[in-house]
Amino acid sequence: MHEFDLINKHFLRLSKKNKSSLNLNDDVFFDKLKELIVSVDTYVDGVHFVDFKKPHLVIKKILRSSISDLICKGVEPKYYFISGSGNKKVFTKASLIKISESLKQEQKKFNIHLCGGDTVKSNKLSFTITSIGFSKKIIFRNHAKKNDDIFVTGNLGDSYAGLLMLKKRIHIKKNLMKYFYYKYFHPDLHLKIAKKLLLFANTSIDVSDGLVSDLEKLINKQKLSYKLNIKDVPISNNLKKILKSKKFKKINFISKGDDYQILFTANPSKHRIINKIAKSLNIKISKIGKICSQNQKSQIIDENGNNIDLNNKGYYHTF
Numbered sequence: 001m002h003e004f005d006l007i008n009k010h011f012l013r014l015s016k017k018n019k020s021s022l023n024l025n026d027d028v029f030f031d032k033l034k035e036l037i038v039s040v041d042t043y044v045d046g047v048h049f050v051d052f053k054k055p056h057l058v059i060k061k062i063l064r065s066s067i068s069d070l071i072c073k074g075v076e077p078k079y080y081f082i083s084g085s086g087n088k089k090v091f092t093k094a095s096l097i098k099i100s101e102s103l104k105q106e107q108k109k110f111n112i113h114l115c116g117g118d119t120v121k122s123n124k125l126s127f128t129i130t131s132i133g134f135s136k137k138i139i140f141r142n143h144a145k146k147n148d149d150i151f152v153t154g155n156l157g158d159s160y161a162g163l164l165m166l167k168k169r170i171h172i173k174k175n176l177m178k179y180f181y182y183k184y185f186h187p188d189l190h191l192k193i194a195k196k197l198l199l200f201a202n203t204s205i206d207v208s209d210g211l212v213s214d215l216e217k218l219i220n221k222q223k224l225s226y227k228l229n230i231k232d233v234p235i236s237n238n239l240k241k242i243l244k245s246k247k248f249k250k251i252n253f254i255s256k257g258d259d260y261q262i263l264f265t266a267n268p269s270k271h272r273i274i275n276k277i278a279k280s281l282n283i284k285i286s287k288i289g290k291i292c293s294q295n296q297k298s299q300i301i302d303e304n305g306n307n308i309d310l311n312n313k314g315y316y317h318t319f
Helices: 003-010 019-024 055-071 093-110 158-166 174-185 191-197 211-218 237-246 268-281
Strands: 029-031 036-044 077-086 113-121 126-134 149-153 203-206 224-229 262-266 285-293 299-301
Touching: 019 029, 036 055, 055 077, 055 093, 055 126, 055 174, 055 191, 055 203, 093 113, 149 268, 158 174, 158 237, 174 237, 191 262, 191 268, 203 211, 211 224, 211 262, 262 268, 268 285
Parallel strands: 077 113, 224 299
Antiparallel strands: 029 036, 036 126, 077 126, 149 262, 149 285, 203 262, 224 285
16 A cells, blocks of 8 residues: 555544644644644664664764755754664664764754654664754645746765665775765755745655655645656766766666755746855756646656656655
8 A cells, every 4th residue: 555545544534623734745744823843754774774784874864864854845953853763782882872973963064953752672673753843934745836847956866876886786986986875874955945945936845755756746636747857857977977887777866766855846937046046055956847737748758858657756655
């Protein structure tokens, strides 16, 4: 069962009287009266991270992936709670020291503060992070408009390349491999742009499950379609080298997720302000497509201008 089917069948009715739940179709809870935004994410060993051999890096990755839910909504995260399940084999004195030091570094980098959590003894390693921020407004999902342009921040695909290298599926020079490892464990979050997004974005989401998958979530309950131009999707020069040398397809890297870049739509009249803010903050923002009428079929256009069908559009939670 797909996660959305599970939510709609068993839990949606429980939130009907609570407008702040946003019909369980967004990544956050938003209480407009109290200006409160909350996001909750769970990460399981072997599913959301390969292993726990580098606890200081794993904890950075999962914390950043959690607070990105707020950042893409135009909200600066302020507090977080972290709960963990595990045993003494993984929560050794050495690993706990590394985890604590990493969290300290992340708190300084993103100006966030630990407020609490829980620990449970278990043979299955997992973490749950609750992120909290405050704002009078957020950028909702499913607020795209026909003829909106589709934009994304930063580059896509580096994280998936790093994952493949961790799994020993790609072998390259060590110095280049270090770059992709870093991108996998340290997703680039654009905290500075959070509040600025409210000036131009109609709708937004972070790219966690893959570009195409998250784009479809962005408009999943709207009578709209999209046109996505693969040639315009930004990737790093290092990834270009890998694609060329290994003869890999670009679409297979940008559609796998774990990038945590901001995917948003905006009216074409907002181009000037978007370019101005991107330049002032030194953040790459690329136009990659268009929101279209429901009368048109969604299209993915490859580098040669051909329509392509994508069998695997990204990561989906199924039960």
